[in-house]
Amino acid sequence: MADVEALLRSTMRRHATHAPVGPDLLAAVHARSHRIARRRRTAVTVLAAVAVPAALAVSVLTAVPRDAAPPGSVAVVPSTGTTPVSAPASSSPAATPPGQPPPALRLVPPASATPVFPYRPVFTPIGGLAAPVVTLVDGELTAYYAAHDPVRGADVTIRVSARAPEFTDPGRPFHQTPQRVRGHPAVLRTVVMPPADRLSLYWMEGAGQWVRVDTDDTLTDADVVRLADALAPAAVPVVVPFRFDVVPAGMTVNTSTDSEVAFGVSAGAPAVDCTLLAPRALTGPTVRVGRYAATLRRTGAAATLTVALDDLGATLVVVVPARYPVTNADLIRFARGIQVTSQAQPRPTG
Structure with missing residues (x-):
């Protein structure tokens, strides 16, 4: 009974607060990117490709x-x-009248x-990207792409939502720069966090549709904008x-x-x-x-x-x-x- 009550409480709390999608997913992506960047910067030989995070298996x-x-x-x-x-x-x-059950x-x-993810990247990091894992949480679609090259490449997460992006990195220094993506005003947000900075590019693609691209500083700012500019239509099922x-x-x-x-x-x-x-x-x-x-x-x-x-x-x-x-x-x-x-x-x- 305790397990069921805990599940109910956690599920209701997550949905009620409209928490940003997939915190565990994003944490896994960041952890993986940090490990990659640390190996790259310390010139440690990579003996095996990093696996896709177990949470996405x-x-x-x-x-x-x-x-x-x-x-x-x-x-x-x-x-x-x-x-x-x-x-x-x-x-x-229709809404229930007040006072009535x-x-x-x-x-x-x-x-x-099946709901589908509407985009696919055409420009990719060095080594390319694996097929995406697409999920839907609280109405927000997320496509996670693991890098084929764990050292020179970078994982990429793309999100599509009716809500403006929300970020959960309190206390970490960051800066934002204006960009233009696919003909729309955009913001590139850089969160400073060793050993790899986190880059998030987001913009309103159309009425009721926000798009956000997350990766790390393996890619340059120009690379992230180029990846976003080159997104092509797709229909990838969740x-x-x-x-x-x-x-x-x-x-x-x-x-x-x-x-x-x-x-x-x-x-x-x-x-x-x-x-x-x-x-x-x-x-x-x-x-x-x-x-x-x-x-x-x-x-x-x-x-x-x-x-x-x-x-x-x-x-x-x-x-x-x-x-x-x-x-x-x-x-x-x-x-x-x-x-x-x-x-x-x-x-x-x-």
Whole structure:
């Protein structure tokens, strides 16, 4: 119970504060860049290429044929890269009149395709860049590109969001210079931090779309501007850990990572959160979700369904805030229709 409550508190806190996307991802990128710069500046011989940060690894879970599972049970399905992370075609529900409870959560068949990242870099650092890992968190799309050359190259992270960039590096000295990118005014922000300065170039590409490019000072200022200027149109799908038989009506996917999918009526406001965690023992009375045992608990904050996916070595946790009333039967039906894809990576707990 403590693990589930901790998950709920951390998830609600992150979304409620509209925290900048992927702090762990950015920290991993910076740590990797620092190691690279230190080796470069001290002339240490590189004996092996630095691996892509483990937090971004997309492990492949053993696929279980869907026809081997009872109808509606949670199963693993191969990921194709265009696997639908379903979001309904219906529009967002009207606001609930003051003094009236919100309408009950309604489930409908999925109607829309996987969110995609709209750009790809054409100009790249020395050695080129690996294929991106694309995630969606609180409505912000992030594409992480690892450098092929760990010494002369540099990792690059590109973000696309409806919100202006926010930075979380208090106390570190920085300076900003005006630039022009793709015909738009832009700002190049340089954060001074040994052994490699952090460069962030950002601009408003169009109405409701901000673009931000992050890297380190392996690239010159001119290189970063050139990379941004040369971005080409693309449609790179996000990581998809689940497929859904039914989805919440009037909601869209606003988070999709290798361990989590969240639906909401607006970016940064989650209503239904599905997270794949490392395995843990269930405590208390159980219910059945297909062929799996689960626990269903309700508090004043949320309804939480925890499903033990014993054959996958994982646990599925579905959280619905109390402001969206949902029956036990619908919550179980929703979880029963979730299939874990081969892109999924259970999130460690602790």
